[in-house]
Amino acid sequence: MGLISRVATWPASKLAVADAMYERREPGRLSRCRRRCVAVAAYLLLTAAFAGCASLDRNAHADALAAPVGLHRQQIDTGNFVLTTFSRITRPDEPIDLYIEGDGLAWISRSEPSLDPTPRDATGLALAAADPAPNVAYVARPCQFTPMEQNPRCGVPYWTGRRFAPDVVASMNDAVSQFAARAPGQPINLIGYSGGGALAVLVAARRTDVASIRTVAGNLDDEFVNRLHHVSPMPESENPIDFADRVASIAQVHFSGAGDTVVPPEVAQRFVAAAGERCAQARTVADVSHDGDWSAYWPRLLTISPRCSGEPHGQ
Known part of the structure; x- marks a missing residue:
């Protein structure tokens, strides 16, 4: 949002x-x-x-986040969309932590959509940059960062009502597969920020190689969130909570900010209730809002490992 x-x-x-x-x-x-x-x-x-005027500010900000930690920009073709990614794959014999960006600058006011959804702050990328794992990948959402002329399908619906549509999920899933091929046989840990959390769940529901899901301020029930803010429903999009049973056996932890009024902690709690608490947990982080500096908390939050019941939890 x-x-x-x-x-x-x-x-x-x-x-x-x-x-x-x-x-x-x-x-x-x-x-x-x-x-x-x-x-x-x-x-x-x-x-x-x-x-x-030069349309370079948001791209320059992303490069400044990525370059110091060895995350290299690449565009990958998924058929439906050309997606911008950043990655550092140094150990093909270890799992991949794969991050999915939020909705970005989808709206410039409550009623006026943006003409370019590229995020100003790229919180998902900032989280990836704070991850010390040897294999880290980041996937921007369709129409973010990539020049529009390379994505003729791009249009306002793909960052408003269709942002979780089946063809978007398929495109993100294809990107995950392309990264998975760079570490054959290794599990994938999916991490999504805001609307990227929704896609992390929707992608995980299609795969068998996902070891864990982490979401940060994740929009895990878009129907509930849209009702909460009195905005239009998204009938062309898939709703993550409808897939909770499909990912119920995947270890997962959903982080919410105590000060988040956009996607309040109740959203994660509703999702955990739908998925069952055997493998899903909701954690509320004090003193952080939806668009707060989540990357500052991320190294500590990464120590809280998703686990199914009967396995020790990280502290």
């Missing part, structure tokens, strides 16, 4: 009072500080405007 950024402003009267207090404490420094701040602000605005 797309989120709208809001910039907080301070009333001019309060700003004037603050300026006066600051000037009394450190005479002469205020004007220098303000000139410096204005210059920095102007630079950032010009940089942002240029990046926006």
Whole structure:
């Protein structure tokens, strides 16, 4: 679900009072500080405007997340869509941790869809970058990062009402298969953020090589979430909770933020109730919202291993 950024402003009267207090404490420094701040602000605005015109800002941000940890960009053709991926496969004899991105910039307001769903923050990629495993792969959603001319099927429905449609699930599943071929016979650990959590479940329901599922703020019941926010249903999309019984034997843990008002913890709890608690668990993380800095928590959360009952749980 797309989120709208809001910039907080301070009333001019309060700003004037603050300026006066600051000037009394450190005479002469205020004007220098303000000139410096204005210059920095102007630079950032010009940089942002240029990046926006060149359509490079979100891609540059993704590259900056991936490059320092050896995640290499690649585009793969899945038939339905050309998907942008980042990966680091260094041990073909070990499992692959495979991350699926969230819905990205799907909406620019409650009623107006975006023309480009590429995420601004790429939380799913940030999670992958925080994973120290030798084999890490990340798959962006259809129409994210990849130039639109390479994806003639791309259109607003694929990041709104059809974002979990069967052809989308098939495309993501094909991408997983292509990565699985790079570590033959090794299990896949699926991790999905937000809407990527939905696809992690839907993909797992189609496969036999998935060892675990982790979701982060996962939209695991889109009908419930859409009712909660009084938005239109998505009849052309598959609903993960309808597949809970298909993945009930896969070890899984679903993380929710205590401060998440977009996909509240109740969503994960409903999914665990549908899947059964033998292999599924829901964990609520304090002090984090839906679009919070999940990557800062991720190294610790990775130590909580999905386990079916009778097996020891990570702490």
